[in-house]
Amino acid sequence: MMSRFIDTLVASLAAVALAVCIGDVAGAQGVAALQQLDGRASASLKAQVTSVADSVAHAGLPVAPLVDKALEGISKGADDNRIMIAVRGVANDLGIARRALGPSSDNELAAAVAALRAGSTPAGLTRLRKELPGRQLVVPLSVLASLIVDGAPAQSAIVAVVANARQRDDSGLLAYGRSVSHDIAGGVAPLTAITGTQAAPHALSTFKPAFTGGKTAPLPAPPKPKP
Amino acid sequence: MAEDMDDTEALDAVEQQFVAQLRTPIAVDTDAFDARVMAAVQRERAFGRAGRRASHRMVAATTVAGVALAAVIAFVMIGGGVNRTAPEHPAKVVHSALSTVRFTLVAAGASQVAVAGSFNGWNATATPLRRIDKNTWAADIPLGAGRYVYQFVIDGHRWVPDPQAPRDPGDDFGATNSVVTVAGSGSA
Numbered sequence: 001m002m003s004r005f006i007d008t009l010v011a012s013l014a015a016v017a018l019a020v021c022i023g024d025v026a027g028a029q030g031v032a033a034l035q036q037l038d039g040r041a042s043a044s045l046k047a048q049v050t051s052v053a054d055s056v057a058h059a060g061l062p063v064a065p066l067v068d069k070a071l072e073g074i075s076k077g078a079d080d081n082r083i084m085i086a087v088r089g090v091a092n093d094l095g096i097a098r099r100a101l102g103p104s105s106d107n108e109l110a111a112a113v114a115a116l117r118a119g120s121t122p123a124g125l126t127r128l129r130k131e132l133p134g135r136q137l138v139v140p141l142s143v144l145a146s147l148i149v150d151g152a153p154a155q156s157a158i159v160a161v162v163a164n165a166r167q168r169d170d171s172g173l174l175a176y177g178r179s180v181s182h183d184i185a186g187g188v189a190p191l192t193a194i195t196g197t198q199a200a201p202h203a204l205s206t207f208k209p210a211f212t213g214g215k216t217a218p219l220p221a222p223p224k225p226k227p
Numbered sequence: 228m229a230e231d232m233d234d235t236e237a238l239d240a241v242e243q244q245f246v247a248q249l250r251t252p253i254a255v256d257t258d259a260f261d262a263r264v265m266a267a268v269q270r271e272r273a274f275g276r277a278g279r280r281a282s283h284r285m286v287a288a289t290t291v292a293g294v295a296l297a298a299v300i301a302f303v304m305i306g307g308g309v310n311r312t313a314p315e316h317p318a319k320v321v322h323s324a325l326s327t328v329r330f331t332l333v334a335a336g337a338s339q340v341a342v343a344g345s346f347n348g349w350n351a352t353a354t355p356l357r358r359i360d361k362n363t364w365a366a367d368i369p370l371g372a373g374r375y376v377y378q379f380v381i382d383g384h385r386w387v388p389d390p391q392a393p394r395d396p397g398d399d400f401g402a403t404n405s406v407v408t409v410a411g412s413g414s415a
């Protein structure tokens with residue numbers, strides 16, 4: 001009886017070990033993203049990126065942003081050292097983003113990295129997640145990054161994004177971000193722009209979007225002039 | 228002394244009665260006795276077989292449980308793959324269709340313009356723009372929901388950002404990228 005139990009236990013452990021191996025294979029399949037480096041990256045660079053990607057994958061983070069960053073560097077003619085600095089930076093930021101946001105989609109993590117690099121704090125990302133429960137944060141995070149890049153204070157930008165995200169869908173939130181950028185480019189102080197967009201809807205009517213996504217919401221009509 | 232003798236005799240009498248009762252033969256039905264013994268033996272055998280069957284069932288159940296646990300672990304790990312993350316936020320799964328995004332650039336004197344970015348592996352030749360007037364180039368690219376960074380590539384070597392698009396905060400390679408964010412469906 002005891003020997004049977006031991007046999008069963010060993011068999012179960014072997015099955016678990018096999019599962020772990022399969023999981024690693026699945027990881028290797030995910031690392032197939034690294035195959036994009038074939039023919040474009042040097043063997044040394046690919047090995048270094050693969051090493052970082054392996055650590056990132058074991059941490060439960062997406063590998064694609066690393067590969068993407070490497071490909072960007074290759075296309076722009078950066079040397080391997082510079083590329084690896086950038087790749088490691090992305091890996092580090094992905095970890096910070098994950099800790100700040102909790103369970104997230106890959107797109108959310110990528111957008112969160114952008115927000116962090118723009119100047120948002122991890123606490124700011126956490127706040128965004130808590131204030132907008134159940135919502136995909138790709139667009140809010142992207143708009144947040146853009147606002148900060150345009151000069152808006154990070155904390156104020158978070159408040160503005162949360163407030164607008166509660167009232168608008170993603171298309172509307174993107175339109176808000178574009179209008180703020182337009183205002184800032186036109187000379188409006190960033191803090192004024194992010195809080196005063198409602199008072200400056202003319203920006204929406206005159207702004208020419210750089211792209212016309214099929215789902216972009218129509219721009220609102222300018223307000224009627226007050227008598 | 229005479230009293231002692233009387234007590235001894237009385238005690239002997241009682242003992243004799245006990246002995247007589249104990250020596251009385253008990254009627255035994257040998258056939259019934261044998262049947263009871265054999266029934267008991269068969270019950271014991273049956274219990275042994277049942278016990279072994281239960282043991283086998285326990286072993287099988289443990290094995291199945293182990294395999295099931297292994298399968299669950301494999302499923303979880305495969306489900307995430309290298310990207311061992313939730314494919315979407317658990318609270319809301321968005322299945323977005325592709326949106327057509329128009330990229331335009333005014334580039335006087337350019338003989339060719341392409342766009343390279345995170346949507347095409349930063350391939351500087353894979354996505355050329357077409358000239359739509361003397362100096363304006365454009366390309367319509369289907370993109371799923373998400374945030375993408377890109378630059379235009381003029382004449383195969385000059386990288387320029389999109390002057391009409393938001394800027395990406397990262398400038399790891401010395402040139403600021405542009406950003407396009409595509410909203411998903413049902414993202415209220």
